[in-house]
Amino acid sequence: MQKTRPELDRIDRDLLAALQHDARLTAQELGExxxxxxxxxxxxxQRLxxxxxxxxxxxxLNPNALGLTVQAFVEVTMANHGAQNASEFMxxxxTRxxxxxxWTMTGAADYMLRCYCEDLAALNRLIQDVLLPHPSIARVQSQIVMDQFKTDAPLPL
Known part of the structure; x- marks a missing residue:
């Protein structure tokens, strides 16, 4: 059974939009x-x-300001799809x-990972020393982000 969207009035939606934009707003600022x-x-x-x-x-946080200059999406395809392998992988x-x-995915890859690393060498270590040695992983494919022109946006209300 598919869950329906909750009933939210205009004020609830405006409140949620304001909080998605800036969660630090005080109750007084939100009220204004x-x-x-x-x-x-x-x-x-409180109800929400x-x-x-x-x-x-x-x-x-700003990843570049923290020295995390490489963002990558890593697709992982499992060799074995048993529940125990999935639990061990998760x-x-x-821990990383x-x-x-x-995310668990449909399509060619089983999982999609979003990674932030200091540099390409750190991403390579993650892939070569952590992911590929895992016994139930068959394939790893990475895609390095060249530029992010839209940041993670608020959810549509």
Whole structure:
């Protein structure tokens, strides 16, 4: 059964849009933007958190400012597709800080990894020393990002 989109009114959508743009806004600042009192904004935000619509808050860091100059997408194709192999692979990926996102995919590759590394040598070490030696991995293909012209955007509301 497919889950339907939650019922959100215009104020909820405007609140979510404002928080996606800047999660540091105070209840008073949000209230001024939305034409509500800070207590009304606080109650709405709390409800959206309790319903799981607001999942968490975080800061977006600049990878280049941190010396992470190489961003790559790495496709991983498994040789064996058993549940234990998948669990071991997911556990391995969970230990790698340079892998910032991981998805199970349809198509030729089984997994897509988003990686940030200091340089090409660090990406090569990840692939050659970590991924390829894993016994259930058959193939790894990397695609290095040349330029990101659109940053991770807010979700459409």
């Amino acid at each position: 933007k939305l034409g509500l009192s800070s207590s009304q904004v606080g109650r709405r935000r 958190e309790n319903e799981g619509i607001i999942d968490h808050y975080s800061a977006r 556990r391995l990926i969970g 800080p340079e892998v910032t996102s991981a």
